[in-house]
Amino acid sequence: MKPGSRKRASPQPDPVPVTLALPGFVADRSEAAARVERLLQYQFHNRSLLEEALTHQSFADGAASYQRLEFVGDAVLGLAFSNFLYLTNPTLGPGALSSLRAANISTEKLARVAVRHNFYPLLRRNCPRLDLMVGQFTESVKQELEDDLGTAPYGGSVVKAPKVLADIVEAIAAAVYVDCTFNLVKLWQVTRFLFEPIITAETIDEQPVSTLHELCQKHGKVAQFKTWQKGGTTVANVFVDGTLVGMGSSEQRVIAKLNAARDAVGKLLGEAKQQVLTTGVGHVSGVEVGELRECKQKLHEQCIMKRWSKPIYKLEKEDGPAHHRKFLYSVQVQAQGNTYVTLGEPFSRVKDAENSGAQEMLKLLSKQVAISGE
Numbered sequence: 189m190k191p192g193s194r195k196r197a198s199p200q201p202d203p204v205p206v207t208l209a210l211p212g213f214v215a216d217r218s219e220a221a222a223r224v225e226r227l228l229q230y231q232f233h234n235r236s237l238l239e240e241a242l243t244h245q246s247f248a249d250g251a252a253s254y255q256r257l258e259f260v261g262d263a264v265l266g267l268a269f270s271n272f273l274y275l276t277n278p279t280l281g282p283g284a285l286s287s288l289r290a291a292n293i294s295t296e297k298l299a300r301v302a303v304r305h306n307f308y309p310l311l312r313r314n315c316p317r318l319d320l321m322v323g324q325f326t327e328s329v330k331q332e333l334e335d336d337l338g339t340a341p342y343g344g345s346v347v348k349a350p351k352v353l354a355d356i357v358e359a360i361a362a363a364v365y366v367d368c369t370f371n372l373v374k375l376w377q378v379t380r381f382l383f384e385p386i387i388t389a390e391t392i393d394e395q396p397v398s399t400l401h402e403l404c405q406k407h408g409k410v411a412q413f414k415t416w417q418k419g420g421t422t423v424a425n426v427f428v429d430g431t432l433v434g435m436g437s438s439e440q441r442v443i444a445k446l447n448a449a450r451d452a453v454g455k456l457l458g459e460a461k462q463q464v465l466t467t468g469v470g471h472v473s474g475v476e477v478g479e480l481r482e483c484k485q486k487l488h489e490q491c492i493m494k495r496w497s498k499p500i501y502k503l504e505k506e507d508g509p510a511h512h513r514k515f516l517y518s519v520q521v522q523a524q525g526n527t528y529v530t531l532g533e534p535f536s537r538v539k540d541a542e543n544s545g546a547q548e549m550l551k552l553l554s555k556q557v558a559i560s561g562e
Contacts, residue, residue, distance in 0.1 A: 210323045212309045220310040224360060227305060230378045232367050241359035244313035244352065251312070254359035257366070261358030264365050265293050268376050277389060284389060290440040291387045296447070298357045299349035301382050303329045307356045317502070317518065320529045321350045348437075348530060348548050357382070396449035403456055404428055411452070413445055418544070419514070419535045424448035428456070435551055437533065451551070483546040484539075487519070490553070497522040499549065501542050504531065512536065519545035521553070528552055 214220040221238050225231055232238050237257070245253040269289045277285065291297065302308060303326050313319075325348070361379050368374040385391075404411045415424045422444040426434035434452025438444040487499055505516040514534040519542075521528050530552055532544030 210319050211326065214310050217312075223310060224307075228364065228378050230364060232363070234367055237363040237367050238360070241363040242310050242312060242356070244311055244315065244318075246315040246318070247312040248314060249312075254355060257359040257362040258355045259362075260365065261360070261362035262293075264372065264375065265358060265361055268372060268379075269293055271372070272376065272380075272386075280389060287440070287442050288387060288389060291443060292383060294438060294440065294443050295351055295354040296349045296438070296443070297383070297387070298354035299325065299351075300329055301357050302353035305382065307360070308353060311352075311356060317504075317529060318350065318352060320527065321518075321531060322353065324529060325350055325353070348552075350531065396446050396453055400426065400434075400449045400453050400456075403453065413448065415441060415444060419533050419540070421533045426452040428452070435547075455554070481540075481543060483543045483550055487521075487546040487550055490550070491521060491523075494523070496524075499546065501545065503538075505534070507534065515541040517541045517545040519549045521549055523553060 214223070217239060220242060221232070221235050224238060224242075240252050241254050241257050243251050243253050245255060247253070266289060269292050270285070273280075273285050273288050273292075277288070280288075308322050308326075361375065364378050365372070365375045368378075400411050409428050412427045413424055414427065415422055417423075421437050421439055422441045423437045424435065424441075424444040424447070425432055426448045433455055434448045434450075436444045436447025436449070436451055438447060484499075491497065491499060500520040502518050502520070503515060504518050506513060507516075508514045514536055515538050516532065516534045517538075518529055518531045528549065530545055530548035532541055532546070532548055535541040535544060
């Protein structure tokens, strides 16, 4: 090499194409509204409410987004379920009723309602990253149905439900509520079928936790839960004889525990993970998920070790007053011929928000690696 000359960098390979099927879009807005009306068997007096409910804030056309309706829908669905659960469970106390209500209107549950009824393609939006996350979640829900987990209270997937899907359901419910002049009884008559199967006192805890304990007892092992609060969200870890085997999170502690138990059961029943039950050693699926503060570093190390692309972190949302800002980050990784995107929880520190996104990515990659056997 001549003095002063520099070696030209070798050309980078083209990025791996995304093989995920992305959601479509119904451009005919009259048809989009008609689909919702046919589904609900309800004719809107003011169709502009429905169009507002089907407009995301990323749609830059001066149109009102669903945010105001989503605010109303969140409250009115809570009240509708409170009434229903109070009347159908005369012997349950307030704690149990609160848990049932939270389970039925959780993001996980409502997002699956949106997928089942194909609401997202009706939404006006301009956010390819959101399309990718929704497409990824939709595929996971299809897998739940194939695994006969579609009727389970919280599904069977560790892919985090995009909040936008739950927002759409809440906004549509609010549109009906406002359109029928705030008639709560009419709202429940029109929308109740959307939420079937409704989670009951008999089904809320019958599957993941009991299955986990039975599985461990069969092999002479002990399952333990560890939970903590992070930015208003409860994070739950499941350990089997000291080995981390499952994670879950939710705004409600009971749901976080159930999600973690389902994650653990899915991994422990996999052929490659039986060593945790039989020997008590090794990391589930070969992808380690540690404490929140370590996740960004662990994800970086995993990508280097497996020769995956470097994680890409993106600020998706910054919210709150100046003295109490909250940051929400997404993470993108190209691995195994696919592009994966996860969304973390909002935190007041950028570092924690990035670690939260990395934590969700580690959970997702843990399942994907287990499926592929890589």
